[in-house]
Amino acid sequence: MPWVAALPVDAIDADDVARWDHAGKSYAIYRTSDDAIYASDGLCTHEQAHLADGLLDGYLIACPKHNGRFDIRDGSPRRLPACVALRTYAVRVDAGVVHVNLPD
Amino acid sequence: MGRVRRNYALTGPEREQAIADGLASASWYQTPIDRKTLKQLMARRNGPALRDTAIWFALLLATGYGGVHFWGSWLAVPFFMAYGVLYGTSCDSRWHESLHGTPFKTNWLNDALYQLASFMQLWNPVVWRWSHMRHHSDTAIVGRDREIGTMRPPAMVMKALVTGGTTLWLSYMRVLISHARGHFSPDERDFVPADQLPAATQAARVHLAIHACVFAACLWSGSILPAMLISLPRLYGIWLLMLLALPQHAGLAEDVLDHRLNSRTMLLPLPLRFIYWNMNYHLEHHMFPMVPYHALPALHACIRHDCPEPKGLIETWWELFPVLRRQLHDPDHWIDQQLPSGAGPARIGPRLLH
Numbered sequence: 001m002p003w004v005a006a007l008p009v010d011a012i013d014a015d016d017v018a019r020w021d022h023a024g025k026s027y028a029i030y031r032t033s034d035d036a037i038y039a040s041d042g043l044c045t046h047e048q049a050h051l052a053d054g055l056l057d058g059y060l061i062a063c064p065k066h067n068g069r070f071d072i073r074d075g076s077p078r079r080l081p082a083c084v085a086l087r088t089y090a091v092r093v094d095a096g097v098v099h100v101n102l103p104d
Numbered sequence: 105m106g107r108v109r110r111n112y113a114l115t116g117p118e119r120e121q122a123i124a125d126g127l128a129s130a131s132w133y134q135t136p137i138d139r140k141t142l143k144q145l146m147a148r149r150n151g152p153a154l155r156d157t158a159i160w161f162a163l164l165l166a167t168g169y170g171g172v173h174f175w176g177s178w179l180a181v182p183f184f185m186a187y188g189v190l191y192g193t194s195c196d197s198r199w200h201e202s203l204h205g206t207p208f209k210t211n212w213l214n215d216a217l218y219q220l221a222s223f224m225q226l227w228n229p230v231v232w233r234w235s236h237m238r239h240h241s242d243t244a245i246v247g248r249d250r251e252i253g254t255m256r257p258p259a260m261v262m263k264a265l266v267t268g269g270t271t272l273w274l275s276y277m278r279v280l281i282s283h284a285r286g287h288f289s290p291d292e293r294d295f296v297p298a299d300q301l302p303a304a305t306q307a308a309r310v311h312l313a314i315h316a317c318v319f320a321a322c323l324w325s326g327s328i329l330p331a332m333l334i335s336l337p338r339l340y341g342i343w344l345l346m347l348l349a350l351p352q353h354a355g356l357a358e359d360v361l362d363h364r365l366n367s368r369t370m371l372l373p374l375p376l377r378f379i380y381w382n383m384n385y386h387l388e389h390h391m392f393p394m395v396p397y398h399a400l401p402a403l404h405a406c407i408r409h410d411c412p413e414p415k416g417l418i419e420t421w422w423e424l425f426p427v428l429r430r431q432l433h434d435p436d437h438w439i440d441q442q443l444p445s446g447a448g449p450a451r452i453g454p455r456l457l458h
C-alpha cells in the first residue's frame with residue numbers, strides 16, 4: 001500500500017476538513033481541534049456529497065447535504081440518512097505534509 | 105411554453121426520465137461563500153433554540169390555559185386562535201428544523217423536538233424523514249420529489265385553501281391509519297428504505313393510540329376540549345402555515361437545478377419569523393441546508409446579491425394567487441424568477457420546456 005503525499009497540514013484549519021483529489025478520486029482530510037489527522041473517502045455514502053463542504057464536530061463529520069454523520073476514526077455511520085460506513089485511510093505526517101496510505 | 109401534463113408519481117414514467125436526464129441527486133447551483141464564513145454560519149449552538157423553544161412552550165401553556173379557563177364563553181376564542189397557530193402552524197417549522205438536526209448542538213434535543221413536532225404535525229416521523237431527504241436531493245423534480253405542494257394543476261391546494269385545515273387534517277389522519285395498518289403507498293416505498301417500514305408502522309400506532317386516548321377523554325368528559333388541545337389544533341391552526349409555507353416553491357419552475365428558480369424567500373416581520381422559525385428564508389435553506397434557522401438572516405445577507413429580489417407576504421401572495429388560479433387551466437404556466445445583474449448563471453435542467 002503506497003503512502004501518497006496529500007496536503008500540507010497547514011492547508012487544513014484546526015477543527016476542519018479539506019478536500020484532496022487524487023487519481024480521479026476525492027478524499028476528505030480532517031484535522032481535529034487537538035491536531036489529530038484523519039482521512040476518508042471524500043464522498044458521502046448516502047448520495048455522494050463532498051464531505052469537505054460539511055461540518056466537523058469533534059470526531060463527527062456532518063454531510064452538507066442531509067446532515068448524515070460519520071465517525072472519522074473508523075467511518076461508522078452515526079446519523080441517518082447515512083447507513084453505510086465511510087472508508088477510512090491511515091495517515092502520517094512527514095515534514096508538515098499529510099501522507100495517506102492508499103490501497104494499490 | 106410547452107403543453108405537457110406532468111405525471112408526479114414517483115413510480116411513473118417521469119421518474120425514469122428524471123434519472124436519465126441526470127436530475128436525480130444532481131449537483132445544484134450554490135452561491136460561492138468562503139469556507140470560514142460558511143463554517144461560522146453552519147456552527148451549532150444550543151442557546152437560540154433553547155430560548156425560542158422555552159418561549160414557544162410558555163406561549164402554548166399560557167394560551168392553552170386561557171382557552172381552558174374561558175371554555176364555554178366567547179373569551180376562549182382568541183386564546184384558541186393563538187393556541188391553534190402556535191400548535192398547528194409552528195409545529196411545522198420545529199419539525200422541519202429538528203429533522204435537519206440543525207437547531208441544537210446537542211443532538212438528542214433535535215431528536216426529542218423532532219418526535220414531539222412530528223406528533224403535533226400528524227406526520228409519521230419515519231416516513232417524513234425520508235420524504236424530506238428526497239425533497240432536498242431533488243427539489244421540485246417531477247417524478248422524484250413527492251413534496252411538491254402545488255402539483256400542476258394545483259386543484260388540491262386550492263381546495264385546501266378554501267376548506268382551511270379540514271382537507272389536510274382528514275388526509276393526515278387517513279395516512280396515519282394506513283401506516284398503522286402497515287400499508288404504504290408505492291411513492292412512500294420508493295423513498296423509505298424497506299428496513300425502516302416496521303418502525304414507521306410502530307410510530308403511526310403510537311401516535312394513533314395517543315389520539316384514541318384524547319378521543320376517549322372527550323367521550324368521558326362530554327366535551328371536545330381535550331381534542332381542542334391535542335388532536336385538533338392542526339385542523340383549526342394550520343391556516344397561517346398555508347399562507348407561510350405554500351410560497352416556498354409554489355408557482356415557480358420545476359426540473360431546474362437551481363434553488364434561486366424553484367424556491368422563494370419572503371421577508372417577514374419578527375413575530376411571523378418566530379412562528380415560522382425563519383423558514384421564510386427558504387431559498388437560503390435549500391441552498392445551504394446545514395445552516396441553522398437562527399443564522400438564516402445572516403446567510404440571506406451574504407447571498408442576496410446573487411438571488412431574486414425577495415418580497416413581503418402580501419406582495420408574494422398578490423403575485424402568486426393569480427398564477428395558481430391560472431395553473432388550474434394552464435398547468436404549464438409558471439413564474440420565471442429574475443436574477444439580478446451580475447448573478448451567477450442559472451442552472452436550468454434539460455427538461456425545462458419554454
Ligand code: FES
Pocket residue numbers: 044045046047048049063064065066067068069080081082
Ligand atoms: S448525501 Fe450525505 S447524508 Fe445524504
